[in-house]
Amino acid sequence: MPLKDRKVIVTGGPTREWLDPVRFISNPSSGRMGVAIAEEAANRGSETVFIHGPISRELIDRAEYRCVGIQTTVELLDAVKKELTQNTVLIMAAAPADYTPVQKSDVKIKKTGDELTIHLKKNPDILKTIAAMKQANFSLKNIFMVGFAAETNDIEKYALGKLKEKDLDMICLNDVGQKDAGFSVDTNIITIFTRQGEKMELPLQSKQDVAARILDCVETGLTRMGTTLITE
Numbered sequence: 132m133p134l135k136d137r138k139v140i141v142t143g144g145p146t147r148e149w150l151d152p153v154r155f156i157s158n159p160s161s162g163r164m165g166v167a168i169a170e171e172a173a174n175r176g177s178e179t180v181f182i183h184g185p186i187s188r189e190l191i192d193r194a195e196y197r198c199v200g201i202q203t204t205v206e207l208l209d210a211v212k213k214e215l216t217q218n219t220v221l222i223m224a225a226a227p228a229d230y231t232p233v234q235k236s237d238v239k240i241k242k243t244g245d246e247l248t249i250h251l252k253k254n255p256d257i258l259k260t261i262a263a264m265k266q267a268n269f270s271l272k273n274i275f276m277v278g279f280a281a282e283t284n285d286i287e288k289y290a291l292g293k294l295k296e297k298d299l300d301m302i303c304l305n306d307v308g309q310k311d312a313g314f315s316v317d318t319n320i321i322t323i324f325t326r327q328g329e330k331m332e333l334p335l336q337s338k339q340d341v342a343a344r345i346l347d348c349v350e351t352g353l354t355r356m357g358t359t360l361i362t363e
C-alpha cells in the first residue's frame with residue numbers, strides 16, 4: 132500500500148529534561164535521521180508531521196512538511212497523541228530521555244558540597260503507551276509503528292526485545308559503535324527487523340537512502356496488513 136494514503140508522524144532529535152533554568156539532561160541525537168524520513172515521506176505524498184526536540188534550525192528551514200517542536204519526553208508523548216489518527220504510520224526516530232529529574236528547581240542550583248545527587252524518575256515510554264492504546268481501542272488497530280534501537284552491545288538481542296516489548300511492526304537497529312553510523316553523522320548502517328521475523332541488512336549509505344529503504348519496508352508492511360482505511 133503506498134504511503135501517500137497514510138498520515139505519517141516522524142519524531143526526531145533528543146529531548147531535554149530540565150534540572151533548573153540553565154541546565155538539562157539530554158543526548159547527542161542530531162535529528163538528521165528523522166528529517167531524512169520526514170522528507171522522504173512528504174516526497175511520497177503523505178501528510179507528514181515531524182515532531183522534533185531541539186535540533187539545528189537549518190535542518191528544517193525549508194521543510195515541506197509540518198514541524199512541531201517539543202522539549203521534554205512528556206511533551207513528545209502529548210504531541211504524538213494529539214497528531215495520532217486511525218491511519219497513522221508512527222516512526223519514532225527520536226531519542227527521548229528515559230528519565231527526568233524528580234524535582235525541577237525554579238532557580239539556578241548553586242554549587243555547594245563536593246558531590247551532588249540528582250534523583251530521577253522514569254519518563255513514559257511513548258511507543259509502549261501507543262501500543263497500549265491500540266490494544267485498548269479496536270479503531271486504532273491500523274496504526275503502524277516503527278521503532279529505532281541505538282545499541283552498543285548485544286545489539287540484535289536488544290533490538291528484537293524492543294520489537295516485541297513495544298509491539299512494533301518494524302524496528303531499525305542502529306549499531307552506534309560503528310564508525311559512520313548513528314548520532315551526528317550523515318550516514319547510517321541499519322538492520323531492519325519486522326514483526327513477521329524478516330531481517331534486512333542495509334549497508335553504509337546516506338541517511339536519505341536509508342530513509343527511502345525504511346519507507347519501502349513500511350509500504351510492504353502496509354500492503355501485508357491489507358486493511359481498508361478508516362474514513363474519519
Ligand code: CTP
Nearest residue numbers: 223224225227229255256257258278279280281
Ligand atoms: N522510545 C519511546 N519512549 C521512550 C524512549 C524511547 O518511545 N521513553 C522509543 C525510541 O524513539 C525508539 C525506541 O523506543 O524508537 C527504542 O529507544 P531506545 O532508547 O533504544 O530504547 P529504550 O526503550 O529507551 O531502552 P534502553 O534505553 O534501555 O535501551
